Amino acid sequence: MLQPELIQLLTVNDLVDTSIDTIPKLPVGFSPKGSLFCSFTSHNTEEGEKIPFTFTPHQILLHKDHEFFEDGDIQRHLYLQNLSTYSADDLPNARPCEFRCHISGCSQVFNCVEGYEHHYNTLHRHVCSSCQKSLPSTRLLDIHIQEWHDSLFSILAERQDMYQCLLEGCGLKFRTREQRKDHMINIHKYPSDFRFDKAMRTKKNKTARKNLLQKGTGMEESISKPEGSSYRPEEEESMELQPALDPAAYPADAVEMSTEIPSAPPLSVPIPLTTNQPRSQHNRGMQSHRVPRTVCFGQGSVQGFRGRGRRI
Amino acid sequence: SKRLLVNEDEDEEGGTMDTMFVFLYVSACVSACVSACVSACVSACACVQLSVLFLSSFPVGLPSFLRQQGSISVLVTNLSGPHPQCRLEAARCFHELSHSPHREVDPWRLRQATPYLITYLSGQSPKFTELCLYTLANMCPDSENVRELLLVQGVVPALTSCIQIHRYNLAVVEAVAFTFSQLVSANSASGEMIPAVLASGLIPHLLSALTPDPQFGLGPAIECAWCLHYLCCSNVDNGTLVAQGALLQCTSLLVTLGGAVAKGSVMEGLELLIWPLLRCVGNLLLSGPLGALQPHLKDSRLLAALIAFAQVFLRTHPALARESIWVLNNLTADSSVFSSAMLYLNLVPGLIQLLPFSEGINTMVLRVLGNIAHHGREYCVHLAQAGLLSALCATLKMADSEVVTFSLEVLGQLVASDTQLADEFIKQSGLPLLEAIQFNSQETIRIRATHLLEHHLTPLCLVRN
Numbered sequence: 001m002l003q004p005e006l007i008q009l010l011t012v013n014d015l016v017d018t019s020i021d022t023i024p025k026l027p028v029g030f031s032p033k034g035s036l037f038c039s040f041t042s043h044n045t046e047e048g049e050k051i052p053f054t055f056t057p058h059q060i061l062l063h064k065d066h067e068f069f070e071d072g073d074i075q076r077h078l079y080l081q082n083l084s085t086y087s088a089d090d091l092p093n094a095r096p097c098e099f100r101c102h103i104s105g106c107s108q109v110f111n112c113v114e115g116y117e118h119h120y121n122t123l124h125r126h127v128c129s130s131c132q133k134s135l136p137s138t139r140l141l142d143i144h145i146q147e148w149h150d151s152l153f154s155i156l157a158e159r160q161d162m163y164q165c166l167l168e169g170c171g172l173k174f175r176t177r178e179q180r181k182d183h184m185i186n187i188h189k190y191p192s193d194f195r196f197d198k199a200m201r202t203k204k205n206k207t208a209r210k211n212l213l214q215k216g217t218g219m220e221e222s223i224s225k226p227e228g229s230s231y232r233p234e235e236e237e238s239m240e241l242q243p244a245l246d247p248a249a250y251p252a253d254a255v256e257m258s259t260e261i262p263s264a265p266p267l268s269v270p271i272p273l274t275t276n277q278p279r280s281q282h283n284r285g286m287q288s289h290r291v292p293r294t295v296c297f298g299q300g301s302v303q304g305f306r307g308r309g310r311r312i
Numbered sequence: 313s314k315r316l317l318v319n320e321d322e323d324e325e326g327g328t329m330d331t332m333f334v335f336l337y338v339s340a341c342v343s344a345c346v347s348a349c350v351s352a353c354v355s356a357c358a359c360v361q362l363s364v365l366f367l368s369s370f371p372v373g374l375p376s377f378l379r380q381q382g383s384i385s386v387l388v389t390n391l392s393g394p395h396p397q398c399r400l401e402a403a404r405c406f407h408e409l410s411h412s413p414h415r416e417v418d419p420w421r422l423r424q425a426t427p428y429l430i431t432y433l434s435g436q437s438p439k440f441t442e443l444c445l446y447t448l449a450n451m452c453p454d455s456e457n458v459r460e461l462l463l464v465q466g467v468v469p470a471l472t473s474c475i476q477i478h479r480y481n482l483a484v485v486e487a488v489a490f491t492f493s494q495l496v497s498a499n500s501a502s503g504e505m506i507p508a509v510l511a512s513g514l515i516p517h518l519l520s521a522l523t524p525d526p527q528f529g530l531g532p533a534i535e536c537a538w539c540l541h542y543l544c545c546s547n548v549d550n551g552t553l554v555a556q557g558a559l560l561q562c563t564s565l566l567v568t569l570g571g572a573v574a575k576g577s578v579m580e581g582l583e584l585l586i587w588p589l590l591r592c593v594g595n596l597l598l599s600g601p602l603g604a605l606q607p608h609l610k611d612s613r614l615l616a617a618l619i620a621f622a623q624v625f626l627r628t629h630p631a632l633a634r635e636s637i638w639v640l641n642n643l644t645a646d647s648s649v650f651s652s653a654m655l656y657l658n659l660v661p662g663l664i665q666l667l668p669f670s671e672g673i674n675t676m677v678l679r680v681l682g683n684i685a686h687h688g689r690e691y692c693v694h695l696a697q698a699g700l701l702s703a704l705c706a707t708l709k710m711a712d713s714e715v716v717t718f719s720l721e722v723l724g725q726l727v728a729s730d731t732q733l734a735d736e737f738i739k740q741s742g743l744p745l746l747e748a749i750q751f752n753s754q755e756t757i758r759i760r761a762t763h764l765l766e767h768h769l770t771p772l773c774l775v776r777n
Contacts, residue, residue: 002574002620002623002624002662003661003662005658006574006616006619006620006623006659006662007574007575009613009616009657010567010570010571010573010574010613010616010617010620011571011574011575012613018611018612018613019610019611019612020609020610020611020612020649020650020653021610022612023612023649023652023653023656023657024652024656025648025649025652026648026651026652026655026687026688026690026691026694027688027690028648028687028688028690028691029688029689030688030689030728030729031689031729031730034689034728034729034730035725035728035729036724036725036728036729036768051763052756052759052760052763053720053721053724053725053760053763054721055679055682055686055718055721055722056686057644057645057646057679057682057683057686058645058646059597059598059641059642059645059646060594060638060641060642061547061595061598062545062591062594062595062638063545063547064497064541064542064545064546065499068634068635068638068672069591069635070631071629071630071631071632072587072591072631072632072635075583075584075587075629076538076584076587076588079534079581079584080315083315114437114438114439117436117437117438117439118396118399118400118437118439118440119396119397121435121436121437121440122394122395122396122399122435122437123394123396125435125436134394136431136432136434136435137431137432137434137435138434139434139473140431140434167465167466167469167470168434168466168469168470168473169466169468169469169470169472169512170466170469187464188464188465188466189461189464189465190427190465191424191427194427195392195393195428196431
């Protein structure tokens, strides 16, 4: 149906210059009597006769809801309705190979790469090397490190606004953590219990400090830090494991995040504890929640603990 | 419109008695499970996995799930928790809830999930990110409250960061662009949402994803193009869009697609990409005087592509053909450059071929021809040489009064510009046509015909040379 000329125009190779500048432009304008809109001086024209032609060339702007677009919008809608993408956990049945998490101490196995990816990105990717807290993004990790493990930060924070809004693109900074939290709640409508903005608990626990020193995290000076510094070495231990002591103590809408129960269906893969970090808390005869070393349950990530300063 | 990430194993909806029993049993289990979770007796994760199976297999159970006290809190707890599998299952639950057609499942009720869904957009897992994206996207239509909340919670920078992180993963790019299109296609979007999107640095990413990947398919390009269309036709700041290369990119792609179409390779769904591109170009042409836009409109093949689209899609998608000619209208209206090019490249016969077709196509074609004619005598002469006069003799006989009116306008310009054209028209038995039109029921048509007969087609006029 297309003219051969048209086809040729569109399929010409790139060597041909198709620039519109190369096309000669016709001269514009009409002869003195040659326009539809000039009034004839002919005696045929009556006085006061208006020229009935009204068309003038003009561009047409169309809003998205203009009826001109209706058919196209229907096609778009049908396209979306009919679209069903691949399964969210598409298991390649032909491939029997397994994926194993290579992080030392985490021996989880997966039967598809997406599962492994998700596991790795959730638990191992943005992990603070000081306190092993796992965060969902690079930005939140950077903020965490800066605010909790950078001694310079606390010094600067005394003089200027250092606490960044957690939202990318906001750009505001605040003098205190509480001010930042108020901003998140009031301006950005975040919940007051947003998991990734929980205050770290302060703990005074000799056992914890001892364990920390044994671990050799490199924070050898942390013990001598004054109270209220940004270093919270004792958090290390308090975070790792908080077994549920008293279910009745929980507020009604809090839920214990116990991920391993021996009788649970296959979804919760038991992760063996590492032995290179002593954990005195385990021997308390509570319901044992086996937790991989690399998962940090502290800083409020265990939903059951709404109170402050839980002491062991 | 909502989109669904379908788990291929779970898309059956049963209607048999057996299925009803299973439904009731499972829903009872889920209810018991949820209340057990709330009182912290049972693994929340198991509950969540059971819930997602339930919800995806029995979408009819969604309202009852929502009515269960604490069900959303359980899901949010798992969504925000540290266990990857629980997060994934909770996200799946929210996804099922988000695209439910049940009126009771109000997206506003899912709002506790949004801070986490948005936070996870900066993560690195492509599949999980896709899930979060489609969930957020599905919550947007029909709920202004949700869109406002998302805006305030920073969804725009999070989406921009997401498309930046995952720019080589086309499935995620498609999901991000779709989510953006849901955000900016609302009627109120021009207030705050669109300015935020325009300022976010998203446009270069959209533009670079416009060219379809031959292996992956058209999906990402389609979503980016529709997103751009909503941004362009809101007319909030089209100058910025042009400055960032939107017009250039869209026209280049249309030329490429025109070439494909001319060769006969029209892949399935191509019209869904061409449609929004046409609309972007059509509206962006009004963002400034055409002379200023010239650097973005250098390729003369654009004109040929527009004609080709109109001809190829004439039968299957006449509305697309009409929109293609609309873009031609916006190109030729104030531009002697493009009008000259139409004549020089001999594209007018192709246009004339479209005159017999209704649904707004012939009136739009007549507009374009009128645009060209209005530039001057030379243009009129060339149009006549391309066969326009005889074509007008046909359109003047049509029933549609708008077509007749436009035909008279164009004819008027032709015969007024040069007496030879008037002569030509008479030779083609034009006079009896006009005389018949003098009895047309509409006055506006009658007076046009009369004016032509009296002022431009009388023997006296023709003699005066």
